[in-house]
Amino acid sequence: MEKRQYPYSDCETCGKCKGLPARDTSKCERLYTIMVFSENVPGLLSQITAVFTRRQVNIESLNTCGSSIPGIHKYTITCVCTENMAKMLTLQIERRIDVLQARYYVDDELFSLEAALYKISTPVMMNDSEITEAIRHHGAHIVEVNPVFSTIEKIGRTTTIFDLFDLLHEKGAVLQFSRTGRISLTKSKEEYLDKFLAERENEKILSVQNNN
Amino acid sequence: MEKITGSEALMRSLISEGVKTLFGYPGGAIMPVYDALYNHKEELNHILVRHEQGAVHAAQGFARVSGEVGCVIVTSGPGATNTVTGIADAMIDSTPLVVICGQVGTYHLGTDAFQEVDVVNVTSPISKWGYQIRSAEDIAWAVSRAFYIAKSGRPGPVVLDFTKNAQTELLEYHSEKVGFIRSYRPDPGFTPDAITAAAELINNAKKPLVLVGQGVELGDARKELLDFVEKIDSPCGCTLLGLSGFPSEHRLNMGMLGMHGNLAPNVKTNQCDVLIAVGMRFDDRVTSNLKTYAKQAKIIHFDIDPSEFNKNVPVDIPVLGNCKHTLAEVTKYVQPNEHKEWIDSFRPYYQQEYDKVIDKAIHPQTGPLLMPEVINAVSEATNHESIMVTDVGQNQMFACRYFKFRKGRSVVSSGGCGTMGFGLPAAIGATLGAPDRTVCLFVGDGGLQMTIQELGTIMEQKSPVKIILLNNNFLGNVRQWQYMFFDRHYSFTPMLNPDYEKIASAYSIPCRTVADRVELAEAINEMINTTGPYLLQCVVKEEENILPITPPGANVDEMVLEIND
Numbered sequence: 001m002e003k004r005q006y007p008y009s010d011c012e013t014c015g016k017c018k019g020l021p022a023r024d025t026s027k028c029e030r031l032y033t034i035m036v037f038s039e040n041v042p043g044l045l046s047q048i049t050a051v052f053t054r055r056q057v058n059i060e061s062l063n064t065c066g067s068s069i070p071g072i073h074k075y076t077i078t079c080v081c082t083e084n085m086a087k088m089l090t091l092q093i094e095r096r097i098d099v100l101q102a103r104y105y106v107d108d109e110l111f112s113l114e115a116a117l118y119k120i121s122t123p124v125m126m127n128d129s130e131i132t133e134a135i136r137h138h139g140a141h142i143v144e145v146n147p148v149f150s151t152i153e154k155i156g157r158t159t160t161i162f163d164l165f166d167l168l169h170e171k172g173a174v175l176q177f178s179r180t181g182r183i184s185l186t187k188s189k190e191e192y193l194d195k196f197l198a199e200r201e202n203e204k205i206l207s208v209q210n211n212n
Numbered sequence: 213m214e215k216i217t218g219s220e221a222l223m224r225s226l227i228s229e230g231v232k233t234l235f236g237y238p239g240g241a242i243m244p245v246y247d248a249l250y251n252h253k254e255e256l257n258h259i260l261v262r263h264e265q266g267a268v269h270a271a272q273g274f275a276r277v278s279g280e281v282g283c284v285i286v287t288s289g290p291g292a293t294n295t296v297t298g299i300a301d302a303m304i305d306s307t308p309l310v311v312i313c314g315q316v317g318t319y320h321l322g323t324d325a326f327q328e329v330d331v332v333n334v335t336s337p338i339s340k341w342g343y344q345i346r347s348a349e350d351i352a353w354a355v356s357r358a359f360y361i362a363k364s365g366r367p368g369p370v371v372l373d374f375t376k377n378a379q380t381e382l383l384e385y386h387s388e389k390v391g392f393i394r395s396y397r398p399d400p401g402f403t404p405d406a407i408t409a410a411a412e413l414i415n416n417a418k419k420p421l422v423l424v425g426q427g428v429e430l431g432d433a434r435k436e437l438l439d440f441v442e443k444i445d446s447p448c449g450c451t452l453l454g455l456s457g458f459p460s461e462h463r464l465n466m467g468m469l470g471m472h473g474n475l476a477p478n479v480k481t482n483q484c485d486v487l488i489a490v491g492m493r494f495d496d497r498v499t500s501n502l503k504t505y506a507k508q509a510k511i512i513h514f515d516i517d518p519s520e521f522n523k524n525v526p527v528d529i530p531v532l533g534n535c536k537h538t539l540a541e542v543t544k545y546v547q548p549n550e551h552k553e554w555i556d557s558f559r560p561y562y563q564q565e566y567d568k569v570i571d572k573a574i575h576p577q578t579g580p581l582l583m584p585e586v587i588n589a590v591s592e593a594t595n596h597e598s599i600m601v602t603d604v605g606q607n608q609m610f611a612c613r614y615f616k617f618r619k620g621r622s623v624v625s626s627g628g629c630g631t632m633g634f635g636l637p638a639a640i641g642a643t644l645g646a647p648d649r650t651v652c653l654f655v656g657d658g659g660l661q662m663t664i665q666e667l668g669t670i671m672e673q674k675s676p677v678k679i680i681l682l683n684n685n686f687l688g689n690v691r692q693w694q695y696m697f698f699d700r701h702y703s704f705t706p707m708l709n710p711d712y713e714k715i716a717s718a719y720s721i722p723c724r725t726v727a728d729r730v731e732l733a734e735a736i737n738e739m740i741n742t743t744g745p746y747l748l749q750c751v752v753k754e755e756e757n758i759l760p761i762t763p764p765g766a767n768v769d770e771m772v773l774e775i776n777d
Contacts, residue, residue: 038395039394039395043332043333043336043342046333046336047336047337050336050337054337084522087522088519088522088523091518091519091521092519094518094519095517095519097340097341097361097393097395097396098395098396099395100394100395197394200394200397203392203397204392204394207391207392208392211389211391
């Protein structure tokens with residue numbers, strides 16, 4: 001079976017730049033997670049994805065939903081590109097009027113997870129003890145079993161989700177497979193969005209005072 | 213409180229935004245708005261164009277010379293899609309527009325109703341903001357927000373898609389004024405660190421070069437730029453859209469940058485030690501080969517749009533903010549300086565270009581009329597104080613090379629988009645945006661025919677556009693490239709032209725044709741002294757080439773001054 005290409009978090013262009021401060025930002029490609037916060041208005045998703053299309057960058061995963069702040073939407077997007085490109089993408093996303101903030105991160109700067117569902121053949125599973133062993137080993141859960149198929153859920157990093165998939169696939173067990181795409185939190189002690197919103201609130205007060 | 217229709221609310225909102233001139237074309241999905249407009253003819257001067265593309269270009273011309281927001285009203289479907297070229301043009305050239313399109317009723321949205329086009333999504337990548345007004349209650353807010361977004365920060369076009377039910381619904385109208393949007397920082401303000409770092413670099417520069425972009429005009433920063441440049445005594449080069457941002461005849465103005473710009477500022481770009489870019493975006497027509505562009509120099513970039521920093525050229529010191537403020541601030545910190553030797557070093561390049569190109573172009577003694585001599589003569593006859601509108605192609609490049617500017621907001625040209633057909637309607641808009649100034653349009657026979665129907669608008673409005681038709685019976689710029697780079701295969705560039713005198717006559721526009729240079733000065737005087745529009749057809753050399761040229765892929769300092777046959 002052809003080995004699946006995972007989105008990689010280290011540069012595969014030069015292969016030597018991991019951890020080096022002098023990474024060539026114009027050449028070294030790696031996985032970046034771009035987090036975008038916007039006002040919750042219709043049509044923004046296509047505006048954001050259009051920035052990637054125009055720059056010919058493929059989106060590896062995209063997750064969007066309301067954030068913890070009412071009225072503010074969060075987009076978590078992963079893509080493989082150079083750091084220069086990640087910077088350009090975030091700046092061009094921020095140009096959209098209703099986007100509050102866009103920032104890019106590497107894996108080390110984030111806590112990231114995604115969820116996956118595996119629909120597998122129950123007879124295949126029952127006849128191969130390695131499958132149930134692997135499910136336990138990966139910390140996955142069997143959420144439904146019937147004579148035809150079983151449903152497994154797993155939460156974890158992309159690579160481990162694919163590791164389980166590859167194993168199940170090799171056994172010929174997989175009927176369907178679905179991932180949510182990445183969700184992330186920053187490890188930074190600074191909350192960039194809160195800071196931005198506080199600044200804007202102050203600027204709004206000043207703006208009102210100036211207009212009066 | 214009285215209830216009014218959404219269309220009437222639109223009228224009141226436009227008036228509240230200070231709109232006095234509109235460009236548009238009616239149609240089914242915008243009829244309630246035109247009905248409301250009927251009762252506001254005194255306050256809102258609606259210019260009926262002959263095609264919606266013309267409405268947008270006219271609004272662009274109006275906005276560029278006046279500094280105000282150009283406003284357009286069209287119907288849905290084809291009316292809206294006909295505005296797309298102009299919206300793209302305005303986006304790339306940072307021109308403030310509000311384009312109001314009619315739309316089918318909310319109940320019909322998404323049903324492929326008659327003349328329904330999803331215009332907000334069509335224009336999303338080429339507009340600064342777009343919004344569909346589905347309820348009359350939204351009108352005051354949406355219009356105010358649209359104008360605020362269009363004119364603030366880096367200006368651009370905004371599209372309002374106005375559903376028919378919102379046009380007819382009744383509402384209690386309350387005026388709104390949007391002056392703050394949480395997610396939008398139009399003028400981000402500068403950081404003192406960037407200012408002092410820029411000043412330090414400038415103070416230590418031995419060979420500074422300032423690149424003047426349209427941002428200077430957009431930021432109303434001509435005076436601030438002049439003070440800055442004179443204090444540091446730095447030579448300048450102007451981009452095509454930045455030409456009137458700095459007086460043409462100033463001793464520090466070394467000419468135009470770019471592919472068909474002047475030799476000295478292009479060559480010196482690769483010799484300077486500090487390159488100071490102000491309100492320009494390092495377009496590929498300015499930089500040529502990026503791999504060798506100003507590699508020896510430290511680069512300071514003043515811009516209001518952070519996404520322009522490092523986009524094409526790596527920048528050492530980005531200075532974010534409105535250049536009206538950042539230039540004034542940095543001027544406080546720079547030392548008065550003199551760079552006589554450096555400035556003098558530009559002269560041999562100017563002399564070389566003058567001897568090989570300019571003198572022959574503007575002072576030919578024999579042969580057919582040349583475009584540059586016509587442009588030079590018009591510029592001199594108007595004391596270098598008129599507004600130059602161009603179409604696109606050789607007429608544009610020659611006009612930008614040979615027209616001179618003493619006043620700001622004097623260049624109306626399609627820079628980034630290169631839209632043929634831009635010139636004629638844009639010139640109409642310019643006459644309305646600056647009614648006290650002379651508006652000279654340089655247009656080729658190709659571009660004129662792309663929007664020639666706007667002669668009807670000129671006839672109706674008696675717009676005093678001085679149309680200088682540089683007729684060479686060719687699509688000249690493409691022909692030149694075919695000559696230089698495609699083995700002289702003149703593939704569909706020769707043009708069989710109509711009788712322009714008859715066309716002008718049909719539109720009641722005075723017209724004269726000049727083929728002999730002996731008549732040129734007198735014909736130009738006649739054109740300028742004629743009240744209202746005038747078409748001066750100049751029969752110019754058919755196969756004339758714009759020189760110098762930086763060939764595609766060449767380095768910025770590798771301009772070609774002569775073509776060897």
